Amino acid sequence: MELQHLQHLYYFVTVIDHSTFTAAAEKVHISQPSLSTSIKKLEKELGFTLLDRSKRELKLTKEGKILYQEAKKLLIHFDHVSDEMNRLKKEGPLELSVGIIESSKFWVPKVLTKFTGEYADVYIRLLDVLSFKDVENALKNFDIHLAITNQYINNDSIKTIPLYDERLVALLPPSHPLKYKSFITIQDLKNEKLIISKEGFQTREDILNAFRKGGIKPNIHFEIGRFETACDLVEEGLGVTVAPENYVKHMGRTNFHFKRIHDSNISRTVYLAFDTNRYLPPLVDQFILLVKTYFNK
Incomplete structure (x- = not known):
């Protein structure tokens, strides 16, 4: 042209x-x-x-x-x-921009350690890209090279690679009576004040689907944008929430209890997504390879 x-x-x-x-x-x-x-x-x-x-x-x-x-x-x-x-x-070619979700923070630093060993001078931007619209817009507008997301993007120009599945668990306040149970059921959450992600987040849909399958109307009291906020509210005894088990285990906070929900297999898939219509520098291809290698192990 x-x-x-x-x-x-x-x-x-x-x-x-x-x-x-x-x-x-x-x-x-x-x-x-x-x-x-x-x-x-x-x-x-x-x-x-x-x-x-x-x-x-x-x-x-x-x-x-x-x-x-x-x-x-x-x-x-x-x-x-x-x-x-x-x-x-002016600066050279070494830049990597990655959109991430909260629960990926337990493994992303490990991949970055390997990556920076190969690209010592790379400039790395890690952006919180959480909702479906955030992910799609960030990729479309070239704000990021790729995204780590739990959203499956049905778009011909965006390739979505499944990385792993992670279980969602219930988080309970410190003095909650359910803390003595080895596990809970979805029925145990029937009348609990629920803290849940706002609309546009896949985790919200996963949780609401589990309630629907159990024939329960969720008692939603708080809508949040980050799991960190949900954990703060749980610690204050303001309600219960459901969050990825990987995130809970690696966040280093203990002032709440988390329980697996045994009668409902609430889980989500985490993906690596990137725009196939966009030129990706070799260092981005290498990062993608390191991520795949990490989970293939």
């Missing part, structure tokens, strides 16, 4: 994003007639109309909607590549 074509796409996307030719022209620093001419040239090159000019307000045709969506992705990718090339000239 020639740079002139890319510029036309940029003008087109800017017009749609700003809703008017006037505002878009100010944004791209050209005259309104020149901007209009650029869009018409783009339509002529493509062979179909992008804007429905029979309406007073700016409206896309069916073809225009498709081009807008794809052009937006292309321009984001182009900006990312341009930024990356500029960064490479």
